[in-house]
Amino acid sequence: MHKTLVTGGAGFIGSHVARQLWAMKHHVVILDDLSGGLLENIPTGVDFVKGSILDHQLLAELFEKYQFDYVYHLAAYAAEGLSHFIKRFNYQNNLTGSVNLLNECIKHEVKCFVFVSSIAVYGSQQTPMTEDMIPQPEDPYGIAKYAFEMELKASKEMFGQDYIIFRPHNVYGENQNLNDPYRNVLGIFMNQILNGEPLTIYGDGSQTRAFSYIDEVAPVIARSVENPSAYGEIFNIGSDHTCSVRDLAQMIQVAFDSQATIHFLDERKEVHHAFCAHDKLKAYFAPVSSVSLQEGIVRMAGWAKKAERKASYKFDEIEIYKNLPSNWKLD
Structure with a gap:
């Protein structure tokens, strides 16, 4: 049985991804500080730890205890407009905390780090936005997401840490x-x-x-680690x-x-x-039912x-x- 950590698993997208993983017979551990998530969102059958990705000591203890195979990182404060006015909070929670998590993945040789980034990395570019565009984020939230995407690439080159990046948009x-x-x-x-x-x-x-319904997004993210050809790749995900x-x-x-x-x-x-194009996503993953x-x-x-x-x-x-x-x- 795969041991899998889902950060932000009491939140919106995270709870749906955790539920999918549990249905896939993963041993799921959710880490969430409940600043935006709710206890009632946590699926039955998973382990729940209340805590923050800013607590690097707690992360070290969790990784030592569970020896995770996979990590799905969805913990974030995703408010593009507000991020201009909470810069320190934004970078601490969306960048520094992510680096804390990545450090432990590298140390414990996690098989794949699945990062839920954002369409916000593109900024104002020609639509539909495609993965081969050079990101030009215009708000601190998008900047933090893109910075961590680059960190994942650097960590793959330096340490061999595999990853998959998803850029969802307007999920509901x-x-x-x-x-x-x-x-x-x-x-x-x-x-x-x-x-x-x-x-x-x-x-x-x-x-x-x-606007993208959750059932078009969460199943693909959850199943992504089963496709090694997707490792090291970036995918837009959402409605057309x-x-x-x-x-x-x-x-x-x-x-x-x-x-x-x-x-x-x-x-x-x-x-x-x-809004984005999803040709690459469709080439790598089996489609889910559109809603x-x-x-x-x-x-x-x-x-x-x-x-x-x-x-x-x-x-x-x-x-x-x-x-x-x-x-x-x-x-």
Whole structure:
């Protein structure tokens, strides 16, 4: 039985990947500090350790105890827009913590390190974005992700540490954190509707994304270590179909049979159009069943209506207030 560590396994994508791995008969250990994840997301049958990837001593103890075969790294604070205003927090959690984890993988000769990076590494480039483009990240979150991608490449060349990198984009679905006001627009919209609030859109809502249902993403990531030809490669992963934020809001209104108003806010600094090509992914991995955005929204809405309802929280570690969007400021 393979021994496998999943960091961030109480979070959204991480919990789905952990569940897939458990179904594949891996001995799964989840490490999560529960800063964004939830205990109820953790699949039955896995080992859970509450802790942070910033705790390098804890990591050393876990690797010594379990002697992991594989590591899936999904622990991150993935808020591109907010990352401009929490630079220290961003780099500590998304880069330094990742290096702590990689150090232990090298020391213990882990067979493969699966890193969930982000479309944010591309920045504003011609769409659809392809893996052969030179990344040009425009926010600290994307910079941290790309820096660690380069570290993985350097560690492969220096130490022979195998890896696979996935660049997902705009993933949504069950287990998503609905009370996070800074990231995951579907979760934000659904939480606003459930709390009787207007849907908030930055700018005119013409921004386009390829929103990707979790069941199109997590199974491929989980199975990836079974394909040695994918080692050392980078893959975009997600939907091929784009949608504007404005149209997304209207689809969510329909799914909830809601008359919630839409409140347009000042435009913020963000990539306006971001979606990827997936030809390389399809060449390496067997396809999973595609789920239309409409169907995915219906599934997530059904889950959200039953999920524990919470008010949106405010991030309390803002480091820079200059140009911070007004609705992100602390009360």
